[in-house]
Amino acid sequence: MSAPSQPSTPLQIGLVLFPRVTQLDFTGPLQVFSSLPNAEVHLIWKRIEPVTSDSVLVLTPTTTFADCPQLDVICVPGGFGTDDMINDEEMLAFLRKQAPGAKYITSVCTGSLVLGAAGLLKGFRAATHWTAMDFLSAFGAIPTKTRVCVDGNRVTGGGVTAGIDFALTLVSLLHDQKTAEAIQLRLEYNPAPPFNSGSPDTAPPEVLAFMKDRIAQAQLRRGEMIDRAAARLG
Amino acid sequence: MSAPSQPSTPLQIGLVLFPRVTQLDFTGPLQVFSSLPNAEVHLIWKRIEPVTSDSVLVLTPTTTFADCPQLDVICVPGGFGTDDMINDEEMLAFLRKQAPGAKYITSVCTGSLVLGAAGLLKGFRAATHWTAMDFLSAFGAIPTKTRVCVDGNRVTGGGVTAGIDFALTLVSLLHDQKTAEAIQLRLEYNPAPPFNSGSPDTAPPEVLAFMKDRIAQAQLRRGEMIDRAAARLG
Numbered sequence: 001m002s003a004p005s006q007p008s009t010p011l012q013i014g015l016v017l018f019p020r021v022t023q024l025d026f027t028g029p030l031q032v033f034s035s036l037p038n039a040e041v042h043l044i045w046k047r048i049e050p051v052t053s054d055s056v057l058v059l060t061p062t063t064t065f066a067d068c069p070q071l072d073v074i075c076v077p078g079g080f081g082t083d084d085m086i087n088d089e090e091m092l093a094f095l096r097k098q099a100p101g102a103k104y105i106t107s108v109c110t111g112s113l114v115l116g117a118a119g120l121l122k123g124f125r126a127a128t129h130w131t132a133m134d135f136l137s138a139f140g141a142i143p144t145k146t147r148v149c150v151d152g153n154r155v156t157g158g159g160v161t162a163g164i165d166f167a168l169t170l171v172s173l174l175h176d177q178k179t180a181e182a183i184q185l186r187l188e189y190n191p192a193p194p195f196n197s198g199s200p201d202t203a204p205p206e207v208l209a210f211m212k213d214r215i216a217q218a219q220l221r222r223g224e225m226i227d228r229a230a231a232r233l234g
Numbered sequence: 235m236s237a238p239s240q241p242s243t244p245l246q247i248g249l250v251l252f253p254r255v256t257q258l259d260f261t262g263p264l265q266v267f268s269s270l271p272n273a274e275v276h277l278i279w280k281r282i283e284p285v286t287s288d289s290v291l292v293l294t295p296t297t298t299f300a301d302c303p304q305l306d307v308i309c310v311p312g313g314f315g316t317d318d319m320i321n322d323e324e325m326l327a328f329l330r331k332q333a334p335g336a337k338y339i340t341s342v343c344t345g346s347l348v349l350g351a352a353g354l355l356k357g358f359r360a361a362t363h364w365t366a367m368d369f370l371s372a373f374g375a376i377p378t379k380t381r382v383c384v385d386g387n388r389v390t391g392g393g394v395t396a397g398i399d400f401a402l403t404l405v406s407l408l409h410d411q412k413t414a415e416a417i418q419l420r421l422e423y424n425p426a427p428p429f430n431s432g433s434p435d436t437a438p439p440e441v442l443a444f445m446k447d448r449i450a451q452a453q454l455r456r457g458e459m460i461d462r463a464a465a466r467l468g
Contacts, residue, residue: 188394
C-alpha cells in the first residue's frame with residue numbers, strides 16, 4: 001500500500017486472450033491488477049488483432065506471443081475457447097517459454113486446463129470451473145474443489161467470478177494484505193448475491209439438472225479434446 | 235429458464251460506454267446479460283471507434299447513440315469518466331430519448347450520477363459507489379446505501395463489483411428467479427473474498443483512510459462537475 005513495498009521496476013503481468021474466452025474470467029482479475037501500483041499489464045495473443053469473446057465484447061491485445069516481455073505473472077482465463085487452446089501449439093509453447101522465468105503461473109476457470117496441457121500442473125493441486133473438475137487429472141494435476149488454490153507458485157481460481165477472489169489473493173502474495181484490501185475497498189467488493197445458486201452444492205436441484213443437460217454435448221466434445229491434449233503431453 | 239418464459243422478440247439491452255469507464259462496472263453485468271436467452275446486447279457510444287477504459291482494455295462499441303434501437307434496458311456503468319458524462323449533452327440527450335420507452339433504467343456504480351444528471355432519478359431511491367453517495371441528492375435522488383436498489387423501474391447498483399449482484403437481480407425481474415439462478419451457477423458466483431475490506435464499514439481504518447486520502451483531489455473535481463450538472467438540470 002505504501003511506497004517501500006513497491007519494487008522499482010514494474011511488475012509484468014500478462015493475461016492471454018483467445019477466441020471464445022469468457023470475458024469476465026479475465027476482466028475481473030484485470031480490474032484488480034489495474035489498481036496495482038507499479039505494474040504493467042499485458043493482454044496477449046498471437047497477433048495484434050481483435051479477438052472475439054463469448055459476448056459482444058471484442059478484445060484487443062496489447063502485445064503478441066512473440067513480442068511479450070518476460071512476465072512475472074502469467075494468467076490464463078477460461079471459457080469454451082480453452083477446448084481449442086489445449087491443443088494449440090503456439091499457445092502451449094508460449095506458456096512453456098514464459099513459465100521458468102515467472103514468479104507465478106496462474107489461471108481462472110478452465111484456464112487451468114490450458115496450463116495442464118502445457119505440462120505446467122503435473123503434481124500440483126489446481127482449481128477450475130465446477131464442470132471441468134474431472135478433466136484436470138488427465139494432465140497430472142490434483143483437482144481441488146476450492147475458490148482459490150495456492151500450491152507453490154501455481155495459483156488457480158475456480159469458475160468465472162472466482163477470478164476476483166483469485167486476483168485479490170494473488171495481490172496479497174505479490175505485495176501485502178493491505179494493498180489487496182485497498183483494492184477490495186475501491187472495487188466495493190462486498191458481494192451480496194441475491195440468490196444462493198453459485199455452486200453445484202447450493203443450487204436448486206432443478207437448476208443444476210438444467211445446466212448439466214445444457215452442457216452435456218459440450219462436455220463430450222471437451223472430453224475428446226482433453227484426451228487428445230493428454231496424449232500429446234504423454 | 236424454460237421456453238415459455240421467453241418473449242418472442244429479443245429483449246434489447248444496452249450498456250453505454252465512454253472514456254475512462256471502469257471496465258468491470260459493465261463487463262460484470264455484460265457477462266450475466268450475455269447468458270440471457272433471447273436477448274440482444276448493445277455497447278453504445280457516440281461513434282463506432284475504440285473507447286479507452288480505466289485499464290489497458292480498449293472497448294469497441296457495437297452501435298451509436300444515433301443508430302441504437304429502442305432499448306428495453308438502459309444501463310450506465312461508472313468510473314472517473316462519469317465526471318465528464320454528467321455534463322455531456324449528447325450522452326444526456328440519448329438517455330432522455332431512450333428512457334420513456336425503456337422497461338428498466340439502470341446503472342452500476344457512479345453511473346447513477348449520469349442518470350441523475352439526465353433528470354431520470356428525481357424522487358427515486360438510488361445506489362452508487364460509496365465515495366459518491368453524497369453527490370446523488372444534487373439531482374433530486376434519494377441516496378440509498380444498499381448493494382442493489384430497486385425503486386419502480388429504476389434499478390441501480392453500488393460500486394463496481396455490485397454490478398454482478400445488480401445484473402442477477404435484474405434478470406430475476408426481467409425473467410424469473412430460476413433463470414437468474416442458472417446464470418449464477420454458470421458463472422460460479424459463489425463469492426469468497428479473501429479479506430473483509432469491501433465496504434467502508436468493514437475495511438480496516440488505515441485502509442479506509444488511505445483510500446480517502448488518495449481520492450481527495452478527485453472528489454473535489456467531482457464536486458465541481460456535479461454542481462455544474464445540477465445547475466444545468468435546474
